[in-house]
Amino acid sequence: MKLTDDEQRVLDGSEGDARAHAMDLLLRYGRALGAERLVDTDNVCGGFVGALPGRRDLLPPVPEGEDRDMDAVYSLLNLDSDVRLDIPPVKAMTYRLIDAMDPDKADVQRVSQETKQIVADVNKFCGKTGINACNTCTPYQIGNMPVHGQHCAWMESSAVVYINSVVGARTNVEGAHSASAAALVGKIPYWGYHTPEGRRGTHHIVVEHDVQSMLDWGLMGYWIGEKVKTKVPILSGISATPPPDKLKHFGAAAASSGGVEMYHIVGVTPEARSMDDALRGNVITDTLTFGRKELEEAYGYFSTATSRDVDFIVIGCPHASLTQVKQVAELLDGKKLSPNTDLWVFTPKALKTMADRIGYTEKIERAGAHLMSDSCAALSKVSPADVKVAATDSAKQAHYLPAIMKFPTWLGSTEDCVNAALTGRWDGGLK
Amino acid sequence: MNKTITLKGRSVVSGVAEAEALVTRQRISGFGGTDAMTGEIIEVRHELCGQSFKGKVLVFPGAKGSSGWASHFQSARLHGNAPAAMIFTEMTTKMALGAVVTRVPAVTDLDQDVFDVIKTGDIVRVDGTNGTVEIKR
Numbered sequence: 156m157k158l159t160d161d162e163q164r165v166l167d168g169s170e171g172d173a174r175a176h177a178m179d180l181l182l183r184y185g186r187a188l189g190a191e192r193l194v195d196t197d198n199v200c201g202g203f204v205g206a207l208p209g210r211r212d213l214l215p216p217v218p219e220g221e222d223r224d225m226d227a228v229y230s231l232l233n234l235d236s237d238v239r240l241d242i243p244p245v246k247a248m249t250y251r252l253i254d255a256m257d258p259d260k261a262d263v264q265r266v267s268q269e270t271k272q273i274v275a276d277v278n279k280f281c282g283k284t285g286i287n288a289c290n291t292c293t294p295y296q297i298g299n300m301p302v303h304g305q306h307c308a309w310m311e312s313s314a315v316v317y318i319n320s321v322v323g324a325r326t327n328v329e330g331a332h333s334a335s336a337a338a339l340v341g342k343i344p345y346w347g348y349h350t351p352e353g354r355r356g357t358h359h360i361v362v363e364h365d366v367q368s369m370l371d372w373g374l375m376g377y378w379i380g381e382k383v384k385t386k387v388p389i390l391s392g393i394s395a396t397p398p399p400d401k402l403k404h405f406g407a408a409a410a411s412s413g414g415v416e417m418y419h420i421v422g423v424t425p426e427a428r429s430m431d432d433a434l435r436g437n438v439i440t441d442t443l444t445f446g447r448k449e450l451e452e453a454y455g456y457f458s459t460a461t462s463r464d465v466d467f468i469v470i471g472c473p474h475a476s477l478t479q480v481k482q483v484a485e486l487l488d489g490k491k492l493s494p495n496t497d498l499w500v501f502t503p504k505a506l507k508t509m510a511d512r513i514g515y516t517e518k519i520e521r522a523g524a525h526l527m528s529d530s531c532a533a534l535s536k537v538s539p540a541d542v543k544v545a546a547t548d549s550a551k552q553a554h555y556l557p558a559i560m561k562f563p564t565w566l567g568s569t570e571d572c573v574n575a576a577l578t579g580r581w582d583g584g585l586k
Numbered sequence: 587m588n589k590t591i592t593l594k595g596r597s598v599v600s601g602v603a604e605a606e607a608l609v610t611r612q613r614i615s616g617f618g619g620t621d622a623m624t625g626e627i628i629e630v631r632h633e634l635c636g637q638s639f640k641g642k643v644l645v646f647p648g649a650k651g652s653s654g655w656a657s658h659f660q661s662a663r664l665h666g667n668a669p670a671a672m673i674f675t676e677m678t679t680k681m682a683l684g685a686v687v688t689r690v691p692a693v694t695d696l697d698q699d700v701f702d703v704i705k706t707g708d709i710v711r712v713d714g715t716n717g718t719v720e721i722k723r
Contacts, residue, residue: 180686183686184682184683184686187598187599187682187683187685187686187692188677188679188682189596189677202653202654202657210657210661213661213664213665232657232660235660235686235687310653310654311653312651312652312653315653327678327679328653328678328679328680329653329679329683330653330654330655330656330657330679330680330683330684330687331654331656331657332656332657332660332683332686332687333656333679333683344679346679347678347679384613384650385613385648385650385676385678410651411651411652413650414613414649414650414651414678414680456631459630533618534617554618555618557630558615558618558619558628558629558630559617559618559628
């Protein structure tokens with residue numbers, strides 16, 4: 156790794172201990188990667204400070220009558236520092252990803268007093284350091300839409316694959332520590348998807364099935380991720396330009412089953428005007444066909460549930476767009492959920508505000524369902540009491556719920572999920 | 587019959603550790619795939635589901651899944667459940683950062699197929715400083 160004079164000065168402490176430590180962390184990380192240098196970034200999205208379960212039990216106790224020392228928390232959990240550092244304001248434009256709860260639904264989500272307090276402490280810290288606490292896995296839906304070619308340092312695999320592939324921005328999947336360090340110094344290792352050669356396609360996926368529904372797109376993403384793992388698939392055979400929501404589901408699924416951080420769709424995504432454009436001199440490693448058989452194979456991966464009595468339905472993973480919220484509102488309008496089910500729909504707070512204004516929220520909540528923000532069932536580990544069987548319209552959420560929450564989980568269309576919430580019975584699946 | 591096989595590769599995180607190997611040809615998820623409180627693999631479709639990497643030399647292709655990978659492995663370390671060392675074959679940002687914050691010796695780019703050479707239960711010495719691995723049988 157070769158540092159510029161400015162980077163070296165920061166490493167030497169010219170801007171204080173926290174920025175020096177951040178630079179050192181990025182240097183060690185860059186060396187581990189085999190990177191040769193850092194690149195400037197002014198767009199960071201990260202999971203900031205450990206309010207999430209599994210992390211919060213690492214927080215030091217707060218002395219009676221004192222405020223939580225958030226700088227100490229950030230030093231340990233976000234910068235992996237053994238000593239407490241004074242955390243200065245962030246240098247890069249920085250957005251926060253998902254939080255541990257929705258403050259407006261804290262009781263429904265059954266979060267502890269401790270969680271509420273940590274969430275409040277973290278928000279205060281975000282204000283102090285200049286981190287935009289937007290608390291969503293989809294910053295690109297609420298105003299952080301990078302420019303084509305912009306070097307970013309984002310966490311959240313579903314957001315990374317979206318901005319790399321659909322927008323043409325440049326980011327690797329960062330972790331909490333690298334994103335937190337990047338926020339403080341405005342740098343990230345120049346490696347992988349930052350480089351033109353790292354973005355070239357490797358596998359050709361010939362799409363023969365007429366992929367239409369959100370479920371189809373999710374299953375195709377999951378299947379491709381399973382096959383190409385962390386490589387860069389190029390899809391051909393997609394004739395009509397898919398809407399953002401379908402690409403959002405597709406990428407999220409491919410990132411969870413395999414680790415896909417970038418894909419190309421010939422004639423659709425910005426770096427794939429043609430097959431040659433997507434390959435840029437690369438040789439295709441493998442060619443795979445995605446047809447009806449593969450769609451069924453993908454659906455077969457989701458076989459954790461057997462009982463058709465469902466009690467918890469999750470929609471909005473990644474966080475739902477206003478279009479998806481509207482669809483749920485229309486499906487629920489004038490109806491009542493089964494007394495045996497809960498339906499939670501997750502969307503960014505900014506979109507929830509619009510849903511409130513338009514009346515979608517009222518239609519959803521009058522039916523007995525909840526429109527929630529800031530959080531997610533699997534990541535925030537929130538659920539109703541005594542869930543036995545869950546259902547979701549998201550391949551990504553269906554991947555995580557059985558592992559994290561131990562809920563056997565059905566996967567189906569949004570309509571299947573709403574029907575299950577209304578009847579208490581699962582009658583969905585691949586049509 | 588005691589014999590030692592030596593592999594040469596590239597240092598990712600320095601330090602030396604020797605322990606029993608836990609080998610999988612499947613990538614590992616951090617968040618949602620492992621439990622930081624026990625070191626167990628919890629992904630239901632993973633071949634190591636139910637087994638713990640705590641104190642083992644973890645031999646695997648690399649990281650997959652959520653970007654919380656490094657946080658998860660840092661948590662495992664802080665809870666005392668980290669692997670003793672890591673040997674992996676596929677470099678990704680999750681893997682590099684995860685190795686850095688797990689702070690255990692880590693190597694990659696070894697000169698033989700580690701999945702052919704190293705078996706679960708082998709005693710393996712990982713020299714992350716020099717990028718070498720010794721397998722003792």
